[in-house]
Amino acid sequence: MKYLFIFTNFIIGSCLASHAAVVYEHWNDKNFIYSRSQCNNCHLELSILDEIPLLSYLFLQGKCRYCYQQIPVELFLFELIGGFAFCLLDFSKTQDIITAILLFSLLVVAISDYQKQEFDLLLLIPAISVAILFNQFAAFTLIDWISFTLLLGIFSYSIMQRKMGLGDLLIYLIIACYFTPSFANLVFLFASILVIAIFLIEKTPINHRYPFIPYIFIGLVLTQLIF
Known part of the structure; x- marks a missing residue:
């Protein structure tokens, strides 16, 4: 049960880290709450499956599903670090x-x-x-x-x-x-x-x-x- 708790919080942390990256990216236009994530190269909106932290990056082999442009590995690392940052918290x-x-x-x-x-x-x-x-x-x-x-x-x-x-x-x-x-x-x-x-x-x-x-x-x- 303890490890399930940690794993769940790790996923929550990865999601929060993913949103933190969105906040940074859209900070100047203040459109980080309701805006959908999109590819910085082809500017197509990502599907819900494409926005799953960590797993989507691994499944897509670090590339955009639509234009096959390489996704910065930093995004994966941000989500990974975020997972560990929040994994021991009790929400x-x-x-x-x-x-x-x-x-x-x-x-x-x-x-x-x-x-x-x-x-x-x-x-x-x-x-x-x-x-x-x-x-x-x-x-x-x-x-x-x-x-x-x-x-x-x-x-x-x-x-x-x-x-x-x-x-x-x-x-x-x-x-x-x-x-x-x-x-x-x-x-x-x-x-x-x-x-x-x-x-x-x-x-x-x-x-x-x-x-x-x-x-x-x-x-x-x-x-x-x-x-």
Whole structure:
């Protein structure tokens, strides 16, 4: 029964991630609620079967059913990561629904940052609201406050040196306030390890800039699953 619960939530998470990609794609025209997904190449509307997360990509072998244009593998990865992000939540509990709102907001921002290395601040409003209204300040330990203050200073200095974006700091503040600074530190540790690993594997130039927020989101998912 436990595994059925996790599997069901994984499917829900994949669907939410698929919609997060739609929100990003149609954000400028504000037509992401009622609009149907369509192929970016031939612009034909996709059928319901073509919109099934993960399975449709595998069944169609990563190609549009109509024009056979390659579907970006990133869409499959977004849905996969989204599945893991929501798989341990209990949607019958108010607290977990609130967490889901925060995760969805961060996922849309991560997709935007991955695609164009920037995002509309309005996309973060749900996550910021959740972090403020349901903050964990009362649960902060002395170590939490020390690390929170220290990292806030380091991140602020990095932003002034143009080595870090303001969005990364906002994401840290959101995660630290809603969970704890210790939790946020683990998230950023995982994110940093992932970026370093990708850098070494791809052997990219030392001055190459990676979008960091997608790795922060993956780090958040890993921290949730492990801890």
